[in-house]
Amino acid sequence: MGSPAExxxxxxxxxxxxxxxxxxxxxxxxRDLLLRSHNRYRELLECDEGIATNVLAERLKRLEHRKxxxxxxxxxxxxxxxxxxxELAVDLVPMLVEMTAWGIRTSNNKAAxxxxxxxxxxxxxxIAELQQKIRTAANL
Amino acid sequence: MGSPAExxxxxxxxxxxxxxxxxxxxxxxxRDLLLRSHNRYRELLECDEGIATNVLAERLKRLEHRKxxxxxxxxxxxxxxxxxxxELAVDLVPMLVEMTAWGIRTSNNKAAxxxxxxxxxxxxxxIAELQQKIRTAANL
DNA sequence: TTAATTTACTTGCAAATTGCAAGTGAAATT
DNA sequence: AATTTCACTTGCAATTTGCAAGTAAATTAA
Numbered sequence: 001m002g003s004p005a006e007x008x009x010x011x012x013x014x015x016x017x018x019x020x021x022x023x024x025x026x027x028x029x030x031r032d033l034l035l036r037s038h039n040r041y042r043e044l045l046e047c048d049e050g051i052a053t054n055v056l057a058e059r060l061k062r063l064e065h066r067k068x069x070x071x072x073x074x075x076x077x078x079x080x081x082x083x084x085x086x087e088l089a090v091d092l093v094p095m096l097v098e099m100t101a102w103g104i105r106t107s108n109n110k111a112a113x114x115x116x117x118x119x120x121x122x123x124x125x126x127i128a129e130l131q132q133k134i135r136t137a138a139n140l
Numbered sequence: 141m142g143s144p145a146e147x148x149x150x151x152x153x154x155x156x157x158x159x160x161x162x163x164x165x166x167x168x169x170x171r172d173l174l175l176r177s178h179n180r181y182r183e184l185l186e187c188d189e190g191i192a193t194n195v196l197a198e199r200l201k202r203l204e205h206r207k208x209x210x211x212x213x214x215x216x217x218x219x220x221x222x223x224x225x226x227e228l229a230v231d232l233v234p235m236l237v238e239m240t241a242w243g244i245r246t247s248n249n250k251a252a253x254x255x256x257x258x259x260x261x262x263x264x265x266x267i268a269e270l271q272q273k274i275r276t277a278a279n280l
Numbered sequence: 281t282t283a284a285t286t287t288a289c290t291t292g293c294a295a296a297t298t299g300c301a302a303g304t305g306a307a308a309t310t
Numbered sequence: 311a312a313t314t315t316c317a318c319t320t321g322c323a324a325t326t327t328g329c330a331a332g333t334a335a336a337t338t339a340a
Contacts, residue, residue: 010188013243022164048150079316095238103153219287219336
């Protein structure tokens with residue numbers, strides 16, 4: 001058993017990673033889940049970049065299939081679902097921090113230079129802190 | 141002056157980065173340029189994942205526009221062009237190392253566990269070494 | 281010196297993916 | 311009981327991708 005599973009394009013780890021999040025939207029969703037605590041469909045839909053409803057729904061399904069997120073009903077409101085990152089997703093934080101640092105440097109983002117400095121001078125603490133926050137929120 | 145430039149989707153650094161390499165192919169090309177020393181069109185075309193000729197040509201143009209690579213004629217064979225990463229691309233190595241590490245962990249890639257161990261125990265050395273190799277090859 | 285080959289693409293077109301607008305059904309609120 | 315909210319689904323046009331074939335310039339082979 002197990003999912004139908006598309007064949008891998010190659011056995012390269014980068015290629016493997018890109019099969020999961022190598023598109024214009026998946027990492028935006030993961031950013032919101034991991035770094036902004038957006039855990040509901042509606043919150044994720046309101047991302048700054050303007051994701052379409054069908055694209056969001058499809059990405060959430062893929063991420064659940066790949067076990068990067070879990071989906072459960074909100075006990076307080078049975079219409080809503082709560083999406084939480086798994087440990088597999090929490091493991092992406094170091095990569096997201098590096099991607100963020102590169103983006104800040106490359107786009108000359110003054111507003112984010114505080115983050116950049118921290119990423120450069122105390123990377124490990126920054127990552128541990130972010131991951132701890134996520135694990136606490138998701139009770140992992 | 142300056143390129144026509146598409147509008148940014150948001151001012152988030154991750155979003156900015158994804159506008160440059162948030163698709164199924166750009167990071168494959170950068171991987172080959174940075175980590176495999178594939179510097180010619182034909183070499184890049186022969187990547188394991190099987191990129192199409194038109195897609196490769198378009199991605200190379202974009203990367204040159206964004207100043208992640210340079211393109212110059214091979215003095216030894218005027219039919220060929222040599223594509224070299226710029227410092228902007230070399231700066232992506234930390235992110236690529238983290239992506240590789242995640243991919244190895246997540247896909248249980250036994251063959252690459254040596255790389256993973258190095259990434260975990262002496263990350264800074266590994267990155268510096270990779271970057272030095274690239275800079276030397278590209279004489280930056 | 282002419283013909284064949286190599287290289288780096290471009291072009292045309294079908295198939296897949298994305299974006300947008302509207303619709304649906306279940307649960308909560310009024 | 312009616313309206314609203316929520317998490318989607320559906321339909322369709324527009325864009326992007328993948329594949330096959332073609333082209334022009336430079337090199338090599340005959």
